[in-house]
Amino acid sequence: xxxxxxxxxxxxxxxxxxxxxxxxxxxxxxxxxxxxxxxxxxxxxxxxxxxxxxxxxxxxxxxxxxxxxxxxxxxxxxxxxxxxxxxxxxxxxxxxxxxxxxxxxxxxxxxxxxxxxxxxxxxxxxxxxxxxxxxxxxxxxxxxxxxxxxxxxxxxxxxxxxxxxxxxxxxxxxxxxxxxxxxxxxxxxxxxxxxxxxxxxxxxxxxxxxxxxxxxxxxxxxxxxxxxxxxxxxxxxxxxxxxxxxxxxxxxxxxxxxxxxxxxxxxxxxxxxxxxxxxxxxxxxxxxxxxxxxxxxxxxxxxxxxxxxxxxxxxxxxxxxxxxxxxxxxxxxxxxxxxxxxxxxxxxxxxxxxxxxxxxxxxxxxxxxxxxxxxxxxxxxxxxxxxxxxxxxxxxxxxxxxxxxxxxxxxxxxxxxxxxxxxxxxxxxxxxxxxxxxxxxxxxxxxxxxxxxxxxxxxxxxxxxxxxxxxxxxxxxxxxxxxxxxxxxxxxxxxxxxxxxxx
Numbered sequence: 158x159x160x161x162x163x164x165x166x167x168x169x170x171x172x173x174x175x176x177x178x179x180x181x182x183x184x185x186x187x188x189x190x191x192x193x194x195x196x197x198x199x200x201x202x203x204x205x206x207x208x209x210x211x212x213x214x215x216x217x218x219x220x221x222x223x224x225x226x227x228x229x230x231x232x233x234x235x236x237x238x239x240x241x242x243x244x245x246x247x248x249x250x251x252x253x254x255x256x257x258x259x260x261x262x263x264x265x266x267x268x269x270x271x272x273x274x275x276x277x278x279x280x281x282x283x284x285x286x287x288x289x290x291x292x293x294x295x296x297x298x299x300x301x302x303x304x305x306x307x308x309x310x311x312x313x314x315x316x317x318x319x320x321x322x323x324x325x326x327x328x329x330x331x332x333x334x335x336x337x338x339x340x341x342x343x344x345x346x347x348x349x350x351x352x353x354x355x356x357x358x359x360x361x362x363x364x365x366x367x368x369x370x371x372x373x374x375x376x377x378x379x380x381x382x383x384x385x386x387x388x389x390x391x392x393x394x395x396x397x398x399x400x401x402x403x404x405x406x407x408x409x410x411x412x413x414x415x416x417x418x419x420x421x422x423x424x425x426x427x428x429x430x431x432x433x434x435x436x437x438x439x440x441x442x443x444x445x446x447x448x449x450x451x452x453x454x455x456x457x458x459x460x461x462x463x464x465x466x467x468x469x470x471x472x473x474x475x476x477x478x479x480x481x482x483x484x485x486x487x488x489x490x491x492x493x494x495x496x497x498x499x500x501x502x503x504x505x506x507x508x509x510x511x512x513x514x515x516x517x518x519x520x521x522x523x524x525x526x527x528x529x530x531x532x533x534x535x536x537x538x539x540x541x542x543x544x545x546x547x548x549x550x551x552x553x554x555x556x557x558x559x560x561x562x563x564x565x566x567x568x569x570x571x572x573x574x575x576x577x578x579x580x581x582x583x584x585x586x587x588x589x590x591x592x593x594x595x596x597x598x599x600x601x602x603x604x605x606x607x608x609x610x611x612x613x614x615x616x617x618x619x620x621x622x623x624x625x626x627x628x629x630x631x632x633x634x635x636x637x638x639x640x641x642x643x644x645x646x647x648x649x650x651x652x653x654x655x656x657x658x659x660x
Contacts, residue, residue, distance in 0.1 A: 203336035323633075507634075
């Protein structure tokens with residue numbers, strides 16, 4: 158059987174579909190199609206890193222004489238508005254990604270981001286109207302990026318062959334830091350190349366320029382055949398998988414036949430909403446829900462605590478000039494990006510449970526050790542940044558594996574919604590972290606002991622993620638998604654009947 162077709166075997170449910178599409182996707186070799194797909198979809202993380210870096214660097218300009226004429230506190234709230242937009246976008250678009258498809262959403266969400274960020278550059282005037290307009294446009298940009306996360310992670314997992322899924326997901330998620338590096342360098346350039354308000358306006362245009370190019374590339378990507386067949390669109394699913402196979406074969410690959418015993422019998426339904434998702438999370442897979450929530454919350458807390466306070470730590474304890482601080486963030490971002498590329502393949506080769514727990518436990522221990530060296534005044538600004546680089550070289554793989562976990566351990570029909578829920582929870586906890594660590598840094602009376610306990614506490618929080626991974630981790634490496642989490646629409650078959658071998 159090389160097609161997806163209605164099943165008319167005796168004893169099988171009416172309108173059931175028997176399909177080899179999941180097996181056909183997982184037997185594909187890596188090809189230029191997969192590379193193009195990952196680059197076109199994975200840019201969502203690059204754009205988010207770019208946006209965060211741009212906003213962080215243009216805040217002084219927006220609050221200055223060539224800005225929008227409001228207080229620094231009002232301008233700083235731009236980042237918070239963007240975060241709120243991400244949460245709302247993730248929840249709203251996550252539901253739509255499961256309902257109307259991955260491809261429609263990753264075209265729409267990118268367009269929403271382009272509109273929001275492009276309008277930010279057109280903010281006119283000064284005062285309340287200007288900051289209000291900026292808040293609205295940043296909220297819209299956040300909506301787009303939040304929606305990108307849900308649609309993109311789901312699409313990548315469903316289109317990538319199982320044996321490559323871990324390393325690809327981790328590399329894509331780590332590319333956030335590539336965006337942060339590029340954003341920092343380009344913002345530095347444009348702010349020093351344009352006069353007056355043209356500098357920060359040009360900075361906001363950087364994301365849309367990249368986004369427009371990617372929007373064109375995405376037009377040629379197919380819908381997820383897995384999503385199509387689970388929603389009863391067997392003809393469209395067959396067309397999508399046939400297109401992918403032709404792309405692979407055009408590069409000289411010969412595709413082996415797929416064993417019919419790997420077929421999957423499903424009864425499609427479109428009625429999977431948030432109530433179904435809650436039942437899946439808390440009744441069917443409570444341990445996986447605890448795992449996903451813990452991994453997402455702990456990594457978000459750690460990253461926001463350190464990343465958003467590193468500048469004030471350097472200026473307060475080491476007297477580094479504010480204009481020089483962005484340069485120290487470049488090696489930090491580079492270490493995160495490289496860590497994901499280097500350690501990512503091990504999640505497929507060694508295993509999810511082993512690598513997730515190790516990355517959380519080791520990075521937590523390294524952060525606590527950094528705090529100890531800081532407490533005993535054994536670090537300079539440079540060596541502290543080196544310590545951060547070592548910690549997050551390891552931590553980035555764990556943080557990225559959190560997104561990988563919530564994307565692959567829940568059924569396809571609610572995958573987008575599951576990603577949205579855990580992403581939103583993590584963002585809320587992550588938003589609290591800088592506030593807590595900010596209170597530990599007293600610029601008038603710097604006390605390294607307070608920050609020492611903050612670093613120890615952050616290390617313990619990260620270690621909790623590692624312990625939960627040991628207890629509840631899922632060995633999903635190199636396994637089809639349908640084996641990791643049986644689709645809600647899958648039909649259990651009687652012994653002796655040709656089955657998918659997944660139940």
